[in-house]
Amino acid sequence: MSASTRDGPVMAWRRRNPVLGFIMAQPLGAAGLVVILVMAAAAIFANVVAPYDPEAIDFLAMLSPPSMEHPLGADAFGRDILTRIIYGARTALTIGFLSSFLGCTIGGLLGVTSAYFGGRVDLILQRFVDIVLSFPIIVLALVVVAVVGHRPIMGIDLNLIAAISIPIMPRAARVIRSAALAVRAMPYVDAARAGGYTHSHIILRHMAPNVLAPYLILLTAYIAQAILLEASLSFLGLGVSEPKPAWGLMLSGDSSNFYQEAPWMILFPGLAISLAVFAFNLFGDSLRDWLDPKFRT
Amino acid sequence: MLAYAARRIALMIPTLLGVALITFFMLRVVPGDIVEVKMRSDGGYVTQELLASERARLGLDRPLVTQFGDWMQGLVTLDLGTSMWTGRPVAEEIGVRIGLTVQVALMAAVIAVLIAVPLGTISALFRDTWIDYVARIFTIAGLAVPSFWLGMLIILGLLTVFHWSPPVTYTPFFESPLKNISQLIWPALAVGYRYAAVVARMVRSSIIEVMKEDYIRTARAKGVFERMVVARHAMRNALLPAITVIGLEFAFLIGGLVVTEQVFNLNGIGRLFVEAVSRSDFILVQALVMLLAVVFVSMNLIVDMLYGVLDPRVRHG
Numbered sequence: 001m002s003a004s005t006r007d008g009p010v011m012a013w014r015r016r017n018p019v020l021g022f023i024m025a026q027p028l029g030a031a032g033l034v035v036i037l038v039m040a041a042a043a044i045f046a047n048v049v050a051p052y053d054p055e056a057i058d059f060l061a062m063l064s065p066p067s068m069e070h071p072l073g074a075d076a077f078g079r080d081i082l083t084r085i086i087y088g089a090r091t092a093l094t095i096g097f098l099s100s101f102l103g104c105t106i107g108g109l110l111g112v113t114s115a116y117f118g119g120r121v122d123l124i125l126q127r128f129v130d131i132v133l134s135f136p137i138i139v140l141a142l143v144v145v146a147v148v149g150h151r152p153i154m155g156i157d158l159n160l161i162a163a164i165s166i167p168i169m170p171r172a173a174r175v176i177r178s179a180a181l182a183v184r185a186m187p188y189v190d191a192a193r194a195g196g197y198t199h200s201h202i203i204l205r206h207m208a209p210n211v212l213a214p215y216l217i218l219l220t221a222y223i224a225q226a227i228l229l230e231a232s233l234s235f236l237g238l239g240v241s242e243p244k245p246a247w248g249l250m251l252s253g254d255s256s257n258f259y260q261e262a263p264w265m266i267l268f269p270g271l272a273i274s275l276a277v278f279a280f281n282l283f284g285d286s287l288r289d290w291l292d293p294k295f296r297t
Numbered sequence: 298m299l300a301y302a303a304r305r306i307a308l309m310i311p312t313l314l315g316v317a318l319i320t321f322f323m324l325r326v327v328p329g330d331i332v333e334v335k336m337r338s339d340g341g342y343v344t345q346e347l348l349a350s351e352r353a354r355l356g357l358d359r360p361l362v363t364q365f366g367d368w369m370q371g372l373v374t375l376d377l378g379t380s381m382w383t384g385r386p387v388a389e390e391i392g393v394r395i396g397l398t399v400q401v402a403l404m405a406a407v408i409a410v411l412i413a414v415p416l417g418t419i420s421a422l423f424r425d426t427w428i429d430y431v432a433r434i435f436t437i438a439g440l441a442v443p444s445f446w447l448g449m450l451i452i453l454g455l456l457t458v459f460h461w462s463p464p465v466t467y468t469p470f471f472e473s474p475l476k477n478i479s480q481l482i483w484p485a486l487a488v489g490y491r492y493a494a495v496v497a498r499m500v501r502s503s504i505i506e507v508m509k510e511d512y513i514r515t516a517r518a519k520g521v522f523e524r525m526v527v528a529r530h531a532m533r534n535a536l537l538p539a540i541t542v543i544g545l546e547f548a549f550l551i552g553g554l555v556v557t558e559q560v561f562n563l564n565g566i567g568r569l570f571v572e573a574v575s576r577s578d579f580i581l582v583q584a585l586v587m588l589l590a591v592v593f594v595s596m597n598l599i600v601d602m603l604y605g606v607l608d609p610r611v612r613h614g
Contacts, residue, residue: 131315134593136552139570139586146574146582147323228443232556235445236571251446259449259456266453270446278441 029286035279043090052080054087054245063262073264087245095230100222103168111176132170140167179214213291224280231273316590324579377584387584398565405489412493417500439494444553448487448560463561484561488553499542503535544600548593
């Protein structure tokens with residue numbers, strides 16, 4: 001079949017150079033990765049790349065359309081939109097990555113633990129997961145916001161990271177558990193138990209490394225979800241708060257009063273959100289196909 | 298079938314009880330409560346006595362277990378308590394808004410299915426041609442575009458072309474169905490896009506799977522027209538997994554509405570929820586969470602029951 005002839009050279013590349021192999025097998029995923037890397041670079045070097053100070057108010061530039069001075073226009077305070085989008089990438093990627101990382105790591109460990117012990121522990125944990133899964137993601141996130149408040153804790157958006165990572169946990173736990181069940185049946189786990197290792201040693205050293213592939217897939221997929229969720233919460237006024245630049249926040253409040261006068265205030269931040277989520281989805285899907293051919297659709 | 302339904306309904310109770318427990322205690326682990334939010338928001342100095350008396354009035358000074366017991370008792374008798382902020386019964390606050398949310402959600406679901414099923418099918422049948430690529434770009438974009446931004450783009454478009462903007466109050470359906478639908482179709486489209494994308498992806502992959510089955514080859518070998526093979530043999534089987542997604546995504550659609558209602562000035566459940574959260578109105582928050590959990594668990598049940606009706610292989614004895 002055509003698949004095998006295509007797989008031949010790809011497999012060879014995969015062995016020789018995994019990065020090039022990935023680009024050849026998954027061109028769309030590679031494109032997603034490029035977008036992610038560009039955004040990450042812009043976020044890290046925001047103070048070098050961005051033409052203005054993100055919080056600098058300039059009443060002369062108020063609502064000015066895209067021009068040479070302000071490539072994407074300026075908002076109701078005359079703040080440069082391109083600058084705020086670049087700094088917004090910093091907010092989105094930091095919160096997106098940290099939330100997804102925390103959610104997938106804690107959820108993943110719960111999943112591995114659940115699979116390792118099996119029996120009653122598994123039953124209780126999975127019932128708990130079932131219950132938490134009956135909250136839609138944004139609803140649970142809002143409940144957490146109601147608990148921890150919508151003000152940053154000690155200057156960091158820890159409240160927001162908690163609100164986003166908690167709904168991710170049960171979802172990650174469910175997926176990682178099913179992967180870990182297969183690992184649990186491996187002879188080396190029994191060997192480790194016979195060798196007298198502690199439960200935590202077996203879970204962390206023997207089982208967790210073997211569910212790394214689904215973990216990485218989840219981590220990427222949930223960064224996309226987390227960015228979307230951060231934007232939604234910020235849009236509702238329950239996430240990042242002014243004057244800190246965040247894409248969702250740029251779409252809330254003032255921008256909706258200027259639909260006709262300044263449509264650029266609405267267009268560009270939304271494009272930024274969509275592009276980031278799109279890139280992570282594309283990369284995540286390709287990573288899944290690349291790491292786990294079983295799931296290929 | 299009936300026995301199965303009864304057993305499933307009985308199994309909903311522990312799940313809902315779990316949701317109630319988690320929500321109730323989560324909302325109360327943190328010290329800052331509504332009384333402080335409400336009284337301190339004026340900026341004035343509030344004495345401890347005043348705070349205490351307000352807590353007593355709202356029943357917040359009683360032991361948590363008693364409060365939980367009362368709440369449970371209320372839920373069973375459909376008495377959801379009184380909003381801590383507006384002082385009106387929660388049932389009333391929900392009652393005046395739920396119609397709007399349900400209508401938009403149903404419209405979005407109908408739009409989504411009408412788009413997704415043909416799109417997913419065509420995409421699968423023309424797999425790896427430009428038709429498929431266009432369809433897939435449309436669906437992948439649907440997962441990336443935030444519904445509230447799509448809503449804003451729709452408003453922007455309508456403003457520019459028709460000088461239409463979201464009305465301050467919406468016309469009730471029974472007053473003027475046409476006017477009502479022409480107002481609500483836009484928020485329904487905004488939240489329905491993502492829904493359509495998710496369902497279309499599912500339809501596509503399950504049609505691709507089904508087309509590989511032996512009975513499709515048999516049907517073709519018998520000389521059945523290709524159109525018939527797709528409509529009778531493939532679609533009917535492929536739509537089963539799609540029904541699961543349609544059902545489960547419905548609950549998430551309501552989640553999407555939480556944000557999108559804000560864009561369209563819709564005074565629905567989502568908006569109420571956001572207001573309740575930002576005012577720490579715990580009584581209202583917990584009632585709304587229970588409502589959404591009931592919707593979700595019921596959707597699960599309906600999907601499973603439908604499966605039994607549509608697929609004789611999984612008929613529940």
